[in-house]
Every structure is written in C-alpha cells, then in structure tokens.
Amino acid sequence: MREITTQDLENLAVGAAILGTGGGGDPFIGMVMAQQAIEEEGPVSLMDPDELEDEALVLPTAMMGAPTVMIEKIPEGMEAVRALRAEERMLGRKADATSPIECGGVNSQIPFAAAARAQLPVVDGDGMGRAFPELQMETFHVYGVSGTPAVVADERGAVVTIEARDNYQLEWIARGVTIRMGGHAMLVDYPMSGADFKRTAVRGTISMGIQIGEAVAGARKSGMHPVEAVCAATQDTIYGRGVVLFEGKVTDVERRTREGFAVGHALLQGLGDYEKSHLEVRFQNENLVAIRDGETIASVPDLICLLDSERATAVTTERLRYGQRVTAIGIPTPEIMRSAEALRVWGPEAFGYENLNFMPLEQRFAGYYRRYGVPKEKEKHLSTSPKA
Amino acid sequence: MREITTQDLENLAVGAAILGTGGGGDPFIGMVMAQQAIEEEGPVSLMDPDELEDEALVLPTAMMGAPTVMIEKIPEGMEAVRALRAEERMLGRKADATSPIECGGVNSQIPFAAAARAQLPVVDGDGMGRAFPELQMETFHVYGVSGTPAVVADERGAVVTIEARDNYQLEWIARGVTIRMGGHAMLVDYPMSGADFKRTAVRGTISMGIQIGEAVAGARKSGMHPVEAVCAATQDTIYGRGVVLFEGKVTDVERRTREGFAVGHALLQGLGDYEKSHLEVRFQNENLVAIRDGETIASVPDLICLLDSERATAVTTERLRYGQRVTAIGIPTPEIMRSAEALRVWGPEAFGYENLNFMPLEQRFAGYYRRYGVPKEKEKHLSTSPKA
Numbered sequence: 001m002r003e004i005t006t007q008d009l010e011n012l013a014v015g016a017a018i019l020g021t022g023g024g025g026d027p028f029i030g031m032v033m034a035q036q037a038i039e040e041e042g043p044v045s046l047m048d049p050d051e052l053e054d055e056a057l058v059l060p061t062a063m064m065g066a067p068t069v070m071i072e073k074i075p076e077g078m079e080a081v082r083a084l085r086a087e088e089r090m091l092g093r094k095a096d097a098t099s100p101i102e103c104g105g106v107n108s109q110i111p112f113a114a115a116a117r118a119q120l121p122v123v124d125g126d127g128m129g130r131a132f133p134e135l136q137m138e139t140f141h142v143y144g145v146s147g148t149p150a151v152v153a154d155e156r157g158a159v160v161t162i163e164a165r166d167n168y169q170l171e172w173i174a175r176g177v178t179i180r181m182g183g184h185a186m187l188v189d190y191p192m193s194g195a196d197f198k199r200t201a202v203r204g205t206i207s208m209g210i211q212i213g214e215a216v217a218g219a220r221k222s223g224m225h226p227v228e229a230v231c232a233a234t235q236d237t238i239y240g241r242g243v244v245l246f247e248g249k250v251t252d253v254e255r256r257t258r259e260g261f262a263v264g265h266a267l268l269q270g271l272g273d274y275e276k277s278h279l280e281v282r283f284q285n286e287n288l289v290a291i292r293d294g295e296t297i298a299s300v301p302d303l304i305c306l307l308d309s310e311r312a313t314a315v316t317t318e319r320l321r322y323g324q325r326v327t328a329i330g331i332p333t334p335e336i337m338r339s340a341e342a343l344r345v346w347g348p349e350a351f352g353y354e355n356l357n358f359m360p361l362e363q364r365f366a367g368y369y370r371r372y373g374v375p376k377e378k379e380k381h382l383s384t385s386p387k388a
Numbered sequence: 389m390r391e392i393t394t395q396d397l398e399n400l401a402v403g404a405a406i407l408g409t410g411g412g413g414d415p416f417i418g419m420v421m422a423q424q425a426i427e428e429e430g431p432v433s434l435m436d437p438d439e440l441e442d443e444a445l446v447l448p449t450a451m452m453g454a455p456t457v458m459i460e461k462i463p464e465g466m467e468a469v470r471a472l473r474a475e476e477r478m479l480g481r482k483a484d485a486t487s488p489i490e491c492g493g494v495n496s497q498i499p500f501a502a503a504a505r506a507q508l509p510v511v512d513g514d515g516m517g518r519a520f521p522e523l524q525m526e527t528f529h530v531y532g533v534s535g536t537p538a539v540v541a542d543e544r545g546a547v548v549t550i551e552a553r554d555n556y557q558l559e560w561i562a563r564g565v566t567i568r569m570g571g572h573a574m575l576v577d578y579p580m581s582g583a584d585f586k587r588t589a590v591r592g593t594i595s596m597g598i599q600i601g602e603a604v605a606g607a608r609k610s611g612m613h614p615v616e617a618v619c620a621a622t623q624d625t626i627y628g629r630g631v632v633l634f635e636g637k638v639t640d641v642e643r644r645t646r647e648g649f650a651v652g653h654a655l656l657q658g659l660g661d662y663e664k665s666h667l668e669v670r671f672q673n674e675n676l677v678a679i680r681d682g683e684t685i686a687s688v689p690d691l692i693c694l695l696d697s698e699r700a701t702a703v704t705t706e707r708l709r710y711g712q713r714v715t716a717i718g719i720p721t722p723e724i725m726r727s728a729e730a731l732r733v734w735g736p737e738a739f740g741y742e743n744l745n746f747m748p749l750e751q752r753f754a755g756y757y758r759r760y761g762v763p764k765e766k767e768k769h770l771s772t773s774p775k776a
Contacts (some may be wrong), residue, residue, distance in 0.1 A: 086551075158557055160565075163474075169546055173568045177548075178562035348408040 001047045001121065004112060006035045011213025016108030017349030018230060018316035019205070021303045023262075023285035024105015024131030025067025033075060034109045037116035044112050045121040047097065049203050056096040058123060059087050059191050061114040062107045064152065064174060065184030066320070067277055070106070075077035076155035079186040080114035083153040087188045090149045090161055099123040099197065100191060101138055104131030104286075105207035110186070121315075122206065127190065129202035129239075129337050130303050132346060133261060133285045135171040136165040140190040142342045143200040150174060175260075202334055208237045216312050226312030227327050230305075238334040241373045243365050244330040245290055245297055246279040247272050247309060253320045255339065261285050266306070266320050268328070277302060282304065283317050288351050289329055298350045303331040303340065303359050332361040335377050389434045389509065392500060393424045397603025403494035405702035406600055406618060407593070410690045411650075411673035412493015412519030413455025414704065421463060422497045425504035432500050434511040435485065437591050440582030444484040446511060447475050447579050449502040450495045452523075452540065452562060453572030456706070458494070464543035467574040468502035471541040475576045476550055478537045487511040487585065489526055489578060491593035492519030492674075498574070510594065515578065515723055517590035517627075518691050520734060521649060521673045523559040528578040530730045531588040536561060538577035542569040563648075590722055596625050606702050614700030615715050618693075626722040627764045631753050633678055633685055633716040634667040635660050635697060641708045647671050653706050654694070656716070667716060669694065670707050676739050678716055687736045689726065690749050691719040720749045723765050 012038035013027040019142055020027075038044055047299050052058065057300040063070070088094055098111045103126040115122045127138030133173045135147055145150070152160045152174050160177050164170040170189065179186045192200075212233045219229035231242035248268035254262035261284050270277035280291040287304040289299050298304050305313045309325040320326075336342070338360065344348075362381040395406035419458040426432055446643050449468050451458070452684045455666050476482055486499045489713065490658040491514040503510045515526030523535055540548045548565050552558040552562075556575065557580040566573045582590075600621045606615035632719070636656035643652035658665035675692035678685050686692050695701045697713040708714075724730070726748065731737075736744035750769035758770055 156557075157551070157552045157560065158553055159551040162559060163545070163547040165544045165546055167545075173546065173548060173565060176568035177561060177565045180561045 001045045001051060004122070008070070009034050009109065009112060009128060009211050012108055012206065012209045013213065013359060013368050014216050014313060015209035015212030016104055016318070017210055018305050018307065019103055019108070019303065020089065020131040020286070020314060020316065021305055022104065022283050022287040022317040023133065024107065025063070026343045027109050029067070029070050029104050030106040030109030030113065031075065034112035034116065037113040039075070041116040041119070041191050044115045046124050046206060047121045049123055049198045050124060051126050052097065052195065052197060054193060054195035057091070057093055057191065058097050058099055058193035058197045059084055059095040059188050060101045060127070061097045062187045063100045063110050063382070064187040065183055066150065067106045067180040067184070069183035070095045073182050073184065074157070078117060079153040079155050080110065080188070081117045083160055083186050083188040084114065084235050086151045086153070086159045086161055087149065087191060091191060094122055096194070097121045100126040100271070101140070102126055102127060102131055103202070105130065107211055108206065109196070116302035123197060124206045125197065125203040126203035126205050127201060129205055129334055130301070131286050134187060135174060136167040137346050138190065139200050139202055139336055140192065141167045141263055141344065142339070142345055145190050145192050145196050145200055147189045148193065150176045151185050152181070152185045154185045156238045202336055204237060208234060219312070225308065226255070227307055227329065229328060230307065230312050231343055234331055235372065238375055240332045240362065240369070240378055241372050242329045242331040243361060243368050245304070245330050246292060247274050247327045248279060248319055250322055250324045250326060253318065253322065262317055266342040270328065271325065276340065278340070281328065285317065289348065289353060289356070290330070294354060297364060298355060298361060299328040299353070299358055300351060301333045301346050301358070302343070303333060305329050305331065329360045332378065389433045390511070391431045392434050394426060396598050397422050397497065399605065400496055400554070400594065401596035401600045401601065402604050402701060403542045403600030404492055406693050406695065407491055407496070407521040407691065408493035408674070408702060409647060409693055410671050410675040410705040411489065411521065413451070415494050415497050415748055416499030417453070417455070417458050417495040418501065421465065422500035422504065422587065423499040425465070429507070432503045434512050434594060434663065436508045437511055437513050437586045437589060439486065440511060442581060442583035444468065444582035445479070445485055445579065446485050446582060446585045447472055447483040447576050448489045448515070448680060449488045449499045449577045450486045451498050451572055452575040453566040454558035455572070457571035458750065460650060461570050462542070463574070466505060467541040467543050468498065468576070469505045470547050471574050471576040472502065472506050472554065472716065473766055474539045474541070474547045474637045478549055479579060479735065483508055484582070484716045485509045485511050487589070488512055488514040488594065490516045490519055490529070491590070491597055492516065496594065496597055509605070511585060511589070512594045513591040514593045514631055515589060517593055517722055518689070520675050522554040523562060523577060525734050526578065527588050527590055527724055527730065528580065529555045530727070530733055531580050532659045533580050533584050533588055537579065538575065540565045540569070540573045540575050542573045544686040545556070547561060573727040573745060582623065590724055590764055592625060596627070597621060607700070615695055615697065615734065617694065618700045619717060622719055626763055628720045629760050630719040630759070631749055631756050633718050634658065634665070634680060635715045636667060637660050638708055638710055638712045641710065643705065650705055656714065669716065672739055673705065677736065677744065683743060685752060686718040686749060687741070687744060688739060688745055689730070689734050689746070691721060693717050693719065718749045720766065
C-alpha cells in the first residue's frame, strides 16, 4: 500500500497514454479530475492485489463512451460515487476498494478520482492490461466474472443499474444508455471478490504506467533516449521489455468512423535504420496490427504503440498527422492475456483478421529477447521461435 | 373490487383498440398473454381507485416499444414480474396493486398478465385515458408524480433500473434501453402511493374499455348500429358521449417512419350524410387532428377514432387501406386531461401544430351535446360554445 501523489498521476498520464496503444482516450482530463479530487478529499492509496482479503468487495470504476466528449461535457465529479453507492445498494454491502478496468488511456485515472471522493483504496491491476473498446474485452470476463450488476451514472443525477444475460448484453445495453446520456458516463461493473480479482486481474498495471511516465521524464536528465527508456521501463514487469518495430514519418492516414469506432490505418515511410522500409498500422480505436514491408510483425493483444520519435510521448489515433516523426514500439502482453479463451475475445480474429494467427513478440523477435531476457513465464516463446 | 373474466378481457381488447385512437398497439397479443396468465395463476381483481389506501403502493406495468415486434419476439411471460420485483427491491417494500399507464391499445391488457403472475389486483384507472407515444405523456407526470425509479426488463433476464433527472430523461433513457433489448420490453414506472393515484389518474378507464367492447358485441343482438353503440357507451363516464365526425371511404394514406414514429395522414371521401365532403386525419402513431373540408373539427387530447363503418371495430393507423369504409368518431377527453399544464404536454402544440388551439368537442358540437347531455364538470364547455 502506498500513497499516490499528484506527481504520480502526471507520470501515470504519460504512461497510460502509451498503454492506450493509440486509443483509450487522452488521460489528461481524467488526471485533472483525479488531482482535484485528491486535493479536495485527501490522498488515495494504491494497494497490491495480494493485500486484498479474499472476501473483500472490489468495485471497478471507469468512464464509458467517447473521451473526446468529456472535453465539452465535463463530468460533475460525483457521478462515479453515485454509481458506487447504487452498486453497494444493489449488493447490500460496502465496497472495500475500487480498481481500473482498463489501465490504458483515461480509465487509468478515473478510479483515483472515484477513490478520493468515496474514500477507498485503488487496487493495482485491471482487466485489460492496455486499452480495448468494449466491456467484455476484459480478463474479468474471460475468466468467468459477471460484469453485472453494473451501474451507469451521468453528471445530471441519472443512475441506471443493469442486470444482463451475459457480459455481451451488458456491453450492448450500457453502450446504449451511455449514448443516451450524451456520449459518456461513469461506470461501475464487474463487482467481484478479492479472490476473483487476484485470480483474474492483470496485476501491477498502474504502478507500471507510473514507471513508464517516470522513464519518459527521467530520460531527459539521464541522457538515455526516451524511446529506449520506455522500452526498458517494462523490462521487470509481467510484460517484459518493449521492442522498437519501426522508425519513420507519417505519409498517409485514413480514418473513418464506423459503428462508433475510429477505423483506419496509418502509413509510415522509414527513416534511419528503417530507410526504404514501410510500416502500415491498422487500428480500430486502438492499434491492432503492424505490417512492415508486407509482413505482419505485431498484432493484438500485444501492444503496438506509436511514440513521438523525439519525446517518446504517445501519439494517439486521432492525433496522427502527415509528416510526423514517430517510432512504433511493441510491448509483449502478459500471459494472462494470451490464453486460448482470451485470444477468442481479443485476438486478431476477434477484430476481423481471419487468417492472422497471433504470434507473441518474444517469439517473433527472439534474438532481441534472448539478449535482454524475458519474464520466466514467457521463456517458452523463445524456444518456439521459428528463427532459432 | 370485481373479478375480471377472460370474456372481460376480450371486450376490453375491442374497447381498448378504439381508445388507442389509431395507435397503442393491437391489444390481441396482450389479451392472449393475460388470458393465459389468468388460466395458469387464477383470477385477477379490478379495484376502484377509491378502494386504495392512501399509503398503498401502486406499481403500474406496461409494455414499452413497438407492439408490432411482439408478434415475432414473443414475451416470455415473467418479465413484468421481474420488473415488479426489482422495483420492490429498489423501494424496499411490496406492491399492493398494479395499474395501466395507458388504457388504449395493448397496454390495457399487460397489467392483467402481470397481476395474475404477481398475485396483485389491478386498479381501474390509468395515466393517459387513451394512448400516447411517450412516458411523460401521463397525468401522473402532469400532476407531479416522478416516473422513477423505473425498471425495464426483457424476455431473456435483463433487468435495468433507471433513476433520472426528470420524466423526460426517463423516457429518453428507457427508450434507448428498449431499443437495445430488441424493440420492446416490459416496464414498471411511476411508482406511487394510493393517494397519488387517486389524485392524478384518469379513473374508470378499464371498466369503460370493457363497456365499449360489450357495446360493440351487444349491438349486433339489440339491432342498434354498432357505431351508435360505441358513441353511447361512454355517455355515463367522465368522458361523455362520442360524436360521429365523418363517414366515408379511404382514398389516400401517407405514412412514413420518422424518428421511430409512424407519421402521416389519411384522406376520406364522404359517403351518406357526408357526401361531397372530405376528411383528413393526421397522425403520429395516434390520430392527432381531424380536418373536415378545411376546418379542424377535433384534435388531441380529445380522442379521434376511426371505426369500421359496419362493425365499429377500431381501424389502426397501420391497417388503413385504400377503399376501406370507415366512420370517424370523436370522444371528449376527461377534464383531468385538459388543464393548462396537461395541454402543454399533449395539446396540439406539443405535436407541432403551433397555431391550433385545442377546442373541446363539447364546445364545437354544442348542439349535439346539449341534446344528449354532458358530465356535470363539462357543462362549462356548452356555455362557451361559439354557436349558441
């Protein structure tokens, strides 16, 4: 258990934007909300999942909908608390902690705002280990936790509770309610025991987000290249080290809104080591697939992050512009995100890439990972590498 | 308090279709649900509002959405009970009775199905005294009852509870949830005390619906013309007698779906007493305005009903066809539906007729109503008649 400072939240904003893999929403407005809540209500503690009692009640909190709308339709501040209270009434007991459902993007910050207002600790773990667009795309769902009863609350006092047939219907109904609430709302879902959280969450993702942000800030002082610092920041986590996939400049961006998603691709012309090469990154809110000179070199659920080549800050899908110099890095996703049941929910096929089998970054870049090492549970990927 | 028979429900279906004023949904599938529920669970009592204790809890039940969808997506039977139980949990107490919110169309029947399954009586009164398309179009709303907490339940186990800023937001969110549930769902809203029901409901509307159905069936035996029988059936109620507006055949129907409503008009060429005359009936789900030879002769909230000229059964908006012989009748709406605050919600202006002031049928057809008499509280309209 450690106290989270407003400085931690700034570093988390930088790190979570990278973990957003192009989507997840800009963490900035969430950070401002969280910082203001902590200033007004006092500090928030971050607790390790192992500190949770098995019988504890964890109520994850998140924003649902379009983060871009938050800039114009500003949250009132107490909607997450109203959602927490309604959930507690449904369950007939008090929450012991909140947590993120999504450590990438704005939803890394929302639980800190909610926790300060509701006087709860935040558990260091989430249900995605990155950003994904839908509520069933969570390890909680994959490993059998019910998303309901869930609560959606708006800034004007509306509170909607949802019991659903399954987590897909939860997503469907909650999305409809969020749209009718004006495009975004606060959400409590996947109410669960401490035991279930420990069993199903992607652990340590908030402290890792803070570390990534610290690495970006610290690199300027230490003289390390910021991109290199980001790659090194996840070295000793359950993810393993990031790997540079490409460096270049944006030559084309195609982006359409289809069924509520930002769908399209970016084309990069290589620079430096990658001169004469090309990279295509396809996205649906988040970056899904990276194709270098016709060969797929990374795909969901591994993280594909586009960074500003100088500063190593995240370049989100909506901010991609012609002529930008960006570096694409890959971060291997934790093993809990790669089981067969997990890949059915968020592997390439789940996003419409029917003939694309997921290949772990550690396997595809086995030489790099043999050199730097991988977490113990990932060593199997090195031995299955096609290029020994 | 009297027991409702399956025969009563058949008469109610005929009467409620007429009170649907062209909309409200065909009562038939609701009747089958209610009859089956009564056969399986035992009889249901209809109670007069005056039999309600002031402190009693009334939980109105209804179908929300498109009645046409019910034919293909058949209710499972227990969704209204799940909605009632969820509402009881929210309020922390048991219901003493249910009621309709809408006596016109399919929602005249739904409370009987719910009441049989939940072992509750049905109160004889509703919130519209006819059919209207939206949840805030209720006397309950007009006279200050909150529509929330409300519950929407589908046939596959989903239960959504809604607390809203006001009854307009309730309509907006509940409509969105219903759409996501596949187009229709069961609804509990306007939970209220017996005292509030007695103060705000349109009373006696279910027994009046049954009477109208009996009149249609009985006319065949008594030799009275069925249309005349329908007009006479409301004579001794708070509505007063129906008046024939026009008789003719359908020469044109224009019907579009706009923002979820069936919007359009029907043109009738006169027959008999109305030869050489024309009637235009404009509708938005329900019939809104009747214009004879260029003069508006009836408008919401008075009831404009198109009847089969031979059998006096209702001809709904979606069943209007070229060449049909129909008789248009008007039924004066009760005074509780005509206050200034009520007309703001459902007068002609609320439906976009900006320069049309509502004129009561009793005033416009003062000669007819002087001849037949009107309920005491409506006598003022005779004296304000432009044609003494």
